[in-house]
Amino acid sequence: MRIVLMGPPGAGKGTQARRLSESTGMKHLSTGDILRAEVAAGSELGLLAKGFMDRGDYVPDSHIIAMIQKYIDDPAGVLLDGFPRTVFQAESLDNSLNDAGLGIDKIIHFSVDTDELINRLSSRAICSKCQTPYNLISDAPLKEDVCDKCGGKVSVRDDDKPKAIKNRMNVYEEQTAPVLDYYRSRREVTEIVATGSPDSVFESLTQAIRSGELSN
Numbered sequence: 455m456r457i458v459l460m461g462p463p464g465a466g467k468g469t470q471a472r473r474l475s476e477s478t479g480m481k482h483l484s485t486g487d488i489l490r491a492e493v494a495a496g497s498e499l500g501l502l503a504k505g506f507m508d509r510g511d512y513v514p515d516s517h518i519i520a521m522i523q524k525y526i527d528d529p530a531g532v533l534l535d536g537f538p539r540t541v542f543q544a545e546s547l548d549n550s551l552n553d554a555g556l557g558i559d560k561i562i563h564f565s566v567d568t569d570e571l572i573n574r575l576s577s578r579a580i581c582s583k584c585q586t587p588y589n590l591i592s593d594a595p596l597k598e599d600v601c602d603k604c605g606g607k608v609s610v611r612d613d614d615k616p617k618a619i620k621n622r623m624n625v626y627e628e629q630t631a632p633v634l635d636y637y638r639s640r641r642e643v644t645e646i647v648a649t650g651s652p653d654s655v656f657e658s659l660t661q662a663i664r665s666g667e668l669s670n
């Protein structure tokens with residue numbers, strides 16, 4: 455079974471993928487993890503990729519695709535996380551799967567409500583001095599903006615401020631909307647609303663996969 459997981463930053467996709475991998479034994483293929491593993495192993499592809507990463511460049515699609523191809527026919531099944539990111543990658547994946555007589559069993563898109571995401575992320579704060587994390591809604595410091603432990607200043611990271619979150623969401627949508635359109639025009643994309651507790655999202659995810667098994 456091959457499953458493609460898509461979703462914006464903050465949707466908890468990576469966490470859900472790891473959990474699903476643990477409970478099903480499917481291999482979790484995250485492009486970032488694979489890149490690091492190939493680099494660490496000193497493989498030919500890893501060395502090529504490292505050259506780009508060391509220069510601060512994106513690793514080209516052709517290298518990423520070659521790495522994914524090494525793992526795509528794992529008999530335990532694979533969960534693709536963070537790939538494909540472009541229409542070119544999606545087409546290449548379809549082509550190489552076709553050549554191998556394989557297919558994608560399920561495409562799952564985690565969706566989040568931007569306002570809900572902003573509420574969730576912008577409640578995360580951290581002490582600038584001792585790095586103790588706080589949640590301004592459920593676990594706020596006793597005195598506003600002051601760390602309980604060291605008296606340092608507690609604030610929301612710039613990354614988690616509403617403007618930065620909106621920016622990240624816009625970038626994500628611009629980049630992935632074409633990939634979603636590509637898939638939607640060819641096969642069913644299962645939508646999972648990733649708002650709610652990690653447990654309830656995981657429940658929806660496993661249900662979606664089970665229903666796929668029944669209909670196949």
Ligand SMILES: [Zn+2]
Pocket residue numbers: 581582583584585586601602603604605606
């Ligand atoms: Zn502190």
